[in-house]
Amino acid sequence: MARLFRESRRDSSHSSSSNGFLPPAAAAASSSSALPSPFPDLGIALSAADLREAAYEVLVAASRTTGGKPLTYIPQSSAAAAPPASPASSASSASSASLQRSLTSAAASKMKKALGLRSSASSMGVGSPGSGGKAAGPPRRPATVGELMRVQMRVSEPADARIRRGLLRIAASQLGRRAESMVLPLEFLQQFKASDFPDPQEYEAWRSRNLKLLEAGLLLHPLVPLNKSDSSAQRLRQIIRGAYDRPLETGKNSESMQSLRTSVMSLAGRSHDGTSDGCHWADGFPLNLHLYQMLVEACFDNDEGTVVDEIDEVMELLKKTWVILGINEMLHNLCFTWALFNHFVMSGQVDIELLSAAENQLAEIAKDAKTTKDPNYCKVLSSTLSSIMGWTEKRLLAYHETFNTSNIESMQGIVSIGVSAARVLVEDISHEYRRRRKEETDVARSRVETYIRSSLRTAFAQRMEEADSKRSSRNPTPVLSILAKDIGDLAIKEKNLYSPILKTWHPLASGVAVATLHSCYGNELKQFVAGLTELTPDTVQVLKSADKLEKDLVNIAVEDSVDSDDGGKSLIREMPPYEAENAIANLVKVWIKERVDRLKGWVDRNLKQETWNPGANRENFAPSSVEMLRVIGETLDAFFELPIPIHPALLPDLTTGLDRSLQLYVSKAKSGCGTRNSFMPQLPPLTRCEVGSKLLFKKKEKPQNLQVRVSQNGTTNGNDPLGLPQLCVRLNTLQYIRGELENLEKKIKTCLRNVESAQADITDGLDIKFELCQAACQEGIQQICETTAYKVTFYDLGRYLVWCTIKCGTVL
Template sequence: MGLHSRYESSPPQLSSFSYQLESPRSSPSASYSHNNALAPRAPEYEPDLNLQWPFGKLDGLDKDDIREAAYELFFTSCRSSPGFGGQSALAFYSSHDHHGDTGVPGSPGTPGSARPGGVGMMTNSKIKRALGLRTLKRMPSIRRASLGGGPSSPRDFHVNEHRHSHGGASPGISFTLPSPRTSRKPLTSAEIMRIQMRVTEQSDHRLRKTLMRTLVGQRSRRAETLILPLELLRHLKPSEFRDHAEYHYWQKRQLKILEAALLIHPAIPLEQSNPSATKFREILQANEDKPVDTGKNSETMKQLCNSVLSLAWRGPHGTSDVCHWADGYPLNLHLYVALLQSVFDLKDDTAVLDEVDELMELMKKTWSTLGINRAIHNVCFTWVLFQQYILTGQTEQDLLSASLTMLVEVASDAKKPSEREGMYVKILTSVLKSIIGWSEKKLLNYHESFCKSHSAMMENLIPLALQARKILDEDIAAIIAARQEQGEGKLEIDNPSGDPVAHYISSSLRNAFAKIAESMNLENMQELGEKEASEALILLAQATEELAAKEKVSYSNTLKKWHSVSAAVAAVTLHSCYGNALQKYLAEVSTLSKETIEVLHRAGKLEKVLVQMVVEDTVECEDGGKSVVREMEPYEVDSIILRLLRKWIDDRLRKGKDRVQRARETETWNPKSKAEPFAQSAVELMKIAKETIDDFFDIPVGLSDDLVQDLADGVERVIREYSSFVASCGTKQSYVPTLPPLTRCNRDSKFAKLWKRAGCNVASMQELHHYMAAIEGHHPRPSTSRGTQRLYIRLNTLHYLLSQLNFLDKSFALASRGNPTAPKRFPSTRKTPLTCASFFELARASMQGAIQHVAEVSAYRLVFLDSNSVFYESLYVFNVANSRIRPSLRILKQNLALMGAILIDRAQPLAVKEVMKAAFEAYLMVLLAGGCTRTFYRQDFEMIEEDFESLKRVFCTSGAGLISEDDVDKEAEALEGVVQLMGQSTEQLIEDFSTLACEKSEIGGSAPGRRLPMPPTTGRWNKSDPNTILRVLCHRNDRAANQFLKRTFQLPKRR
């Protein structure tokens, strides 16, 4: 918490001795009697699930566990007070006892709140008087009660409970308990607290016995240094419980408290690797199945004691002189809140005990152990009062008023620089958010929450919510800002803008309006016919007028205390609500009709009533309410018509988008006929576009240039979306084979030996020759796959769309110029008039890109996938002479012929050009990245050059001038340079490579002894690229190339 008291001390050694504990003296009480202990519990109220618990969650511990642990800690802290420990008070030191007494309502230490020593219980409580709480009035009872406590469970609370005597005290040492009384006597504060916290007499018996044994010879020992759960575990034995199960449950509770205090929520952050924590977790795990042996000679108990003491006496930088065992958040607040909740009368949960002053003074003694200070106490007590108000059915307004009084003190604390510690800010923020959350949930729907007879509740709740919001938005925000300026951590808080009361009014009226609309089934307006919907809107206008009148009479006078123009805010809200309903109604109307006009007239009448309400409420404002009226968006017919037109445009565009989506799901790229070799979905989309444009210009309303451009932009977006779908066919790189690793040819390689032996390679060659012979037949078949043919249909579709854009452009241009003298109902914001060139330019550009992309993908698929077996996989395999390019060219011609038969004329030039590029790249890969099955000799140059010229002729003669000879030469320029390298001598290649490699790497000339760098593979192969020359050398089958590659780059041999 960071609020712990500091004192000079060291971890105490656990004592095995005990001493005699005297019977508590009775303190005369003027109000709390045995009748209260015997009284039945107050009626159970249904919990309000909307109230959020602000102090975090404790896993494994329920409310009863927390309550009993809180009582044990309370009793231990107060043991020096009469009624708790003996006739003479044990010395107790706390840094909180005598400091900070400010007279704050609800805080301990208020002057005159209790008699010295805590003996006399004052009936005239100053805390209650300061908080405005009523004094309890109890009738005398003739019943006599013996002093006793109820069991742990509040449902089974009885005072006349059977008693058990338990042994376990050391021989020769006596132990005295309060003896049963046969006459009514005032209860001590200890007895009152035990009964209020529903602790059994047996539990209290065991607690006193433990303290007696623990504090032998340590009367001055501070309460903060006493790790109570550990002492209870050490001193209480199974024989002191009714049965084994009860003892096991009790032991598990004590260990769970220690686990929460030292492992889960420690005050000092704990490392997971802490050995004491590890040992403690092992003991906890063992306790799940059976009780831990706590005997005097138990090794487990020794380990538990050592672990707990080590963890409790930790500091930020090692061992500390301060004991931290119950001051970790949120455990400490759970325990303290459990104590504070005991101040409510058991007979009447809405009333606070008259003895609250002394009980609060005693609770103060727990502050040093829990790390609590007065500011945190004020926050917790505020929360407890507010929670009790809600849990008791919101029937006692005094509790709500007391919460507000305490909240004022909390606001004062929050402004003090001394209270800007991080954990205090976190606690305060959490409590305020919980209070605000519940309060504003009520206020944001006050028409439902408060009827006219509950105006007092509303008047009390509004200032509470406003005060909490003010602290959060101003004080907490200022603290956080100051901390951030100092470089400390951030803490996010909600900081809504605007007047909260105006927000309450607006939200509540919106909820009330929504309830009326729901009763008229306006939420399902689309299910109503146009006539029924119109009648409902007229009735809704009448109901809205009545709601405005009710607001003005029943609530505005109350709300005016916090908002000067509350009625005006209400009128503006209702005006907006009906306007939204009107818009929803008009959203279902495609054209103006008689019913629509009637609804608009009734809306205009309602608008006048609400405007008049604003004017009357703002008559004292400087501008006469004009600024408020300006917040009311008028129900203008022109704006409604404009929205109808835009809605019509959106509906038509949505229809086009739906067709695009359906194409994504169902399009198979099979043309309807040879006359229409493109996708049918494109035809349907263009039909929708044409109908939309024609129908738009047939609407009998003067159209602005803005509306025309909006429609054109929407149509263009739909067409671009469709063209993007058509072009979504992958990438060309997905078809290109992976480059094999660079190796050097070796005359004595296994490949050469197998070749000479004519082993399995002969069989492979025979298969290849048979395959080539089949291709050489008179009727070779094209290798174009169905997937590639579907790509051709995509190309046709894109060209069809491109041609249709021209017709749509003309339609827009002609319609826009069709009647230049027609009046424009809606003004235009365009600075320049529309022209034919201003439509669909983006769609044209994106479509051209899509055409280029699909052409590339189809070409690479044709060459590298469909024709792979006759081109890249077979060309020049094993040797050049026996695997020439002629068979591959015959298949290529057949593929080009089939492509020409499928593609429309406009698509063929680009498609053939992309096939040529792909073929050239494949040929380059054969020469430069053919793998270990390809080796070349210098004398192969003539055959390669001849094959290269044959490949070029295929594209020069393909079609009727589809590609010019100059274009073919230009695209083949890089390939031609590589072919020329195949004819150069090895020595020349080595020399050229060395020069270019040095130039590229900027290391100067190739001096002797200097190692040449390995040139990177760029993929842009040409005769001036050192990587290209290196690849030619890798495929050159001679000794000079082999030696150079081995010596320069240590390239591996081919296998």
């Protein structure tokens, strides 16, 4: 404790502090600021320094000897310099024996053991009293408990000397009177004058502090509530206000002092039962808690922030103030728990022992809360636990930001104390809980589940921002694909790092975490799918990433819930499928429909331009058929190049569409060549004949009728689409298409074996047939053959007969 014996007098100006309990040395050394005080505000301008000095006065007064011997003041420096066992020192000790008790650096603290605290390094054989040593060595430790308390409470030696002188004077004039029967601010105001202080400003500050203490303890926060018509209270209020404006005469026989004493003693002598002979000026709520908290702070080393090794002796002294401050065991447990937790926070959350000690003390508070219904206690208990719970939840509701591998060991304690505080607040204070207790609410599990869901949502939002920032021209990966990978990594981290800790309070911690992540990603994926209009590589990549992520999350949830009562059914119900495969299938079906519709349009356009010219190629079939089969082959290649895992499932949709397109081509190809009926000659009209009638034959009617048939069935030039060469081209074309169907079927099976998701036996038993096209080709070939035969027989030969008739002039 490097600052214990700096001889420079501390400035007694009463600088204010935002929280009231943070020692300046500790504040300088700590990496985190202290928490705001959970105790109600006093409503008066009493700074931390004011309260600390007042608490020290109470401590010294409560620890002094009450015997009949006059008390003699001995400065602390002299007492510390004297050997502890010196008879002269013992004889001249005017203060309490407890204050002057010597400290032993190696003494084991029972209280530290009970709290699970180790002895600090500074006490292990460093500079014990009387050991001697060079001036440049480590600063020596206090020789007595009283000196330790003075140093811990940062009271200067001059101020300590003045307090002890004042107590000696009071004891000399009121021999045998106990400290709890005095109003210390009143007695000090009467004992000291401006000449007792180094300068008038310090005296004025001191005098103002004592007047404010009287106002706070007797008017603002009295033990027994005041009546509005209480004359003593009105008179005291007037005296204090007047004293702020002009100096108050503090002589023993001055009228103003007598009036002040009368009013103060009248108010301080009141009690609930009317039988108390003590003075109640510092035991009103919450003034007593503010004063006692200053004393509790002395239990923590000013520099290191750890509990002092002399905690047992310090606690003995603190208990002596209980009667003056109206403190009991329950209030002490509450104040000490808060101090332990507050110092853990000020340590930068690295002193896990303080957190563990606070948790142990909180167990005592839980017992106390079940046995008392005191409204003031319940009020401050609720405020204190709410402050602890608020601090812990601020970190646990986003524990991915708070904890990592370097500080994960503190998470167990923080969760434990946060859950314990919540349990006390809900089960022992909440009236609402008592009314609904039949529901058997599991407070710990409920809070931990809240922490998990909140933290994972926060972490997910952060990963979203990071994924968006990762996408760039150099990394064109879709954001949701990047996010899926990051969320998968986050789920693994949650499972391995955080869930083992949280399982203490929630057996399905991992399952709840992945269910939350599944929901968060699902919401983003749903918006993405709703905006899709076509199948793109980015779309397929996102949906495949989502499918993989879902499988990973579900596996973690199933593993985590194997031993649960319902086998994890409740968690799985929270994870509705993404249906990424369905989304992919729907988009592929749209893609197939677009390709098939495009092919049908191509068939319509190209067959209108087809001339069926036998000289178009060596094979004597239509070029449009070659082009159509090439387009179909490209469509199949494009389909199997799609980066999807469900080619076999969607292949029937594609082959059916292609089959219908081929059927359309064949149908249009055969429909343009007519039927056999188109070339069937017309029968002559029936002629009614009678016996003896003569058959008249008009020579030129027959050629005229044949000319009509010729005009109906085609022209006589070489471009006749129904000419024999054109019909043969159509016939060859259908035969060529029918032959290529087998090649298409082989191509499809080969592609199926090569796709990413293919299995070894994927084509076993697979029957791929272009049945519609096969049937259409068979029917078309038969129809064209019949048409050609009829055309040759009845049209081409008939045209020859007409030529002969015209040439010869007769009919054979």
